Amino acid sequence: MRPAPFEYFAPRTVEDALDLLACHGGDAKLLAGGQSLVPMMNMRLVCPGLVVDLNRVAALGGVREDARGLRLGALVRQHALERDARIAAAAPLLAEAAPFIGHLQTRARGTVGGSLVHADPAAELPACMIALDAVFHLQSARAQRACRAQDFFRGLLATVLEPDELLAEIEVPGVPAPRTGHGFAEVARRHGDFALAGACAVLALDAAGVCRHARLVIFGVGDGPHLARATAGLLGERPSAARLAEVGRATAGEIDARGDLHATAEYRRRVAAGLAARALGRAAARAEAA
Amino acid sequence: MTARPGSTAHDIAVIVNGTERRARVIPRMLLADVLREEWGLTGTHLGCEHGACGACTVLVDGEPTRSCLVFAVQADGCRVDTVEGLAGDGPGLHPLQEAFRARHALQCGFCTPGILMTLVAYLRLHPAPSETEVREALSGNLCRCTGYQHIVQAALDAAAAGRAAAASA
Numbered sequence: 353m354r355p356a357p358f359e360y361f362a363p364r365t366v367e368d369a370l371d372l373l374a375c376h377g378g379d380a381k382l383l384a385g386g387q388s389l390v391p392m393m394n395m396r397l398v399c400p401g402l403v404v405d406l407n408r409v410a411a412l413g414g415v416r417e418d419a420r421g422l423r424l425g426a427l428v429r430q431h432a433l434e435r436d437a438r439i440a441a442a443a444p445l446l447a448e449a450a451p452f453i454g455h456l457q458t459r460a461r462g463t464v465g466g467s468l469v470h471a472d473p474a475a476e477l478p479a480c481m482i483a484l485d486a487v488f489h490l491q492s493a494r495a496q497r498a499c500r501a502q503d504f505f506r507g508l509l510a511t512v513l514e515p516d517e518l519l520a521e522i523e524v525p526g527v528p529a530p531r532t533g534h535g536f537a538e539v540a541r542r543h544g545d546f547a548l549a550g551a552c553a554v555l556a557l558d559a560a561g562v563c564r565h566a567r568l569v570i571f572g573v574g575d576g577p578h579l580a581r582a583t584a585g586l587l588g589e590r591p592s593a594a595r596l597a598e599v600g601r602a603t604a605g606e607i608d609a610r611g612d613l614h615a616t617a618e619y620r621r622r623v624a625a626g627l628a629a630r631a632l633g634r635a636a637a638r639a640e641a642a
Numbered sequence: 643m644t645a646r647p648g649s650t651a652h653d654i655a656v657i658v659n660g661t662e663r664r665a666r667v668i669p670r671m672l673l674a675d676v677l678r679e680e681w682g683l684t685g686t687h688l689g690c691e692h693g694a695c696g697a698c699t700v701l702v703d704g705e706p707t708r709s710c711l712v713f714a715v716q717a718d719g720c721r722v723d724t725v726e727g728l729a730g731d732g733p734g735l736h737p738l739q740e741a742f743r744a745r746h747a748l749q750c751g752f753c754t755p756g757i758l759m760t761l762v763a764y765l766r767l768h769p770a771p772s773e774t775e776v777r778e779a780l781s782g783n784l785c786r787c788t789g790y791q792h793i794v795q796a797a798l799d800a801a802a803a804g805r806a807a808a809a810s811a
Contacts, residue, residue, distance in 0.1 A: 353691045353692065354670055354671075354672070354675075354691075355670045356648070356670070357647060357648020357649065357668070357669075357670055358647070358648050358669055358670060359647055359648055359650055359669065360650070360652065360669035360713070360715055362715075362716075386711050386712065386713075386716075387693060387708075387711055390692075390693070390710075390711040390712070390713075391692035391693045391694075391711065394672075394691055394692045394710070394711075395692055401647055401648075403669065403713075405713075405715075405716060407716060431705075451778070454782070455696070455781050455782025456706055456760060456763075456764060456779055456781075456782055457696060457699050457706045457707055457708050457760060457782050458693065458708070458711075458782065460705035460706055460707055461702075461705070461707050461708070461711065461712070542781060543777070543778045543781040544778070544781035544782055545781075
């Protein structure tokens with residue numbers, strides 16, 4: 353299995369990459385880590401006439417901290433999430449989720465931005481970015497715009513990204529406020545396989561132990577990451593284990609679950625309800641201890 | 643101008659196992675293809691050709707990488723290490739290869755080069771892994787013969803030997 357023939361360009365600047373996209377539009381494909389795109393090209397599910405390799409665009413590869421928080425270039429490798437102390441400090445949820453993203457070899461090459469724009473429904477990073485309320489900075493030769501993570505994903509392998517746009521940078525809100533905790537849980541058949549279901553959560557308590565912020569995202573169950581509505585009921589409460597389990601079940605019930613040969617829709621929903629409760633529980637315990 | 647789309651050749655230079663090698667490649671050639679077909683390094687095996695089996699794992703700039711998911715043209719200017727370079731110039735085996743031999747950690751051997759390259763990189767960063775951690779590190783490499791037991795034992799042996807060597811150095 354080899355890809356169909358294509359022309360290859362490796363621009364050095366974002367501007368040059370955007371010009372290539374503007375000229376070639378739908379016939380061009382951006383190549384970042386290639387851990388999803390190249391398999392699809394090898395199987396000829398995707399046959400771009402032109403590949404624009406972003407790996408030599410240095411401006412897309414950095415991790416920066418500023419007053420607003422953490423800024424991850426789209427080309428930051430997934431393994432940086434497990435290795436970079438700045439990321440672990442500012443967004444510990446990303447560090448906790450990282451070992452679940454594919455395998456050692458794919459994390460070494462795969463990028464944060466690539467996983468986000470690919471928008472696989474079983475992917476960890478889209479869910480984490482929504483839980484963290486990250487903002488994605490998109491660029492085209494025409495314009496720049498910012499998009500909240502929760503508004504970026506549009507179902508199965510679909511996002512709001514236009515054919516001439518690229519995801520340049522991900523802004524993750526800064527060091528979590530005091531008494532904020534995170535939680536992550538997923539079930540896969542084998543470590544590193546696509547998640548059958550997963551959940552991540554960020555939860556904050558006030559001095560009295562009352563919940564003042566709760567975001568829960570379930571992934572791997574429906575057509576894309578799902579931001580819970582049921583967590584609204586936790587605000588103003590002291591979260592008990594029983595309440596978190598209830599919110600987990602309610603959130604799983606909000607999703608139009610997918611069944612396939614790996615797991616039925618009903619299995620996914622039931623597992624997701626349990627994982628959601630677990631992620632919320634870990635987040636609450638960490639918030640309590642923080 | 644090119645005769646047809648995708649036929650534009652690119653000249654690449656890659657440091658393979660410490661030696662510079664050159665080739666002229668079209669974009670759709672995989673790194674694994676160039677290693678095997680152009681440079682005769684057939685120790686890198688291609689199993690699934692879509693990133694599922696891990697047999698083609700090599701090190702690109704020191705990081706374990708599936709050479710079926712990288713185009714050769716992308717490796718221009720990179721350092722690539724393959725199983726052929728593991729033992730160096732000496733007559734003996736690399737300590738990890740020695741542990742595989744001692745533990746009978748291979749049967750048909752098809753997956754072995756990819757597993758060795760994955761573990762070499764992993765043990766460099768994690769010199770004292772638990773059994774669970776070794777199994778997780780190997781989750782991206784499929785072996786259809788051994789059931790993994792001896793591979794995991796060999797990895798743990800090699801890690802212990804590496805620690806002992808570092809302590810006595």
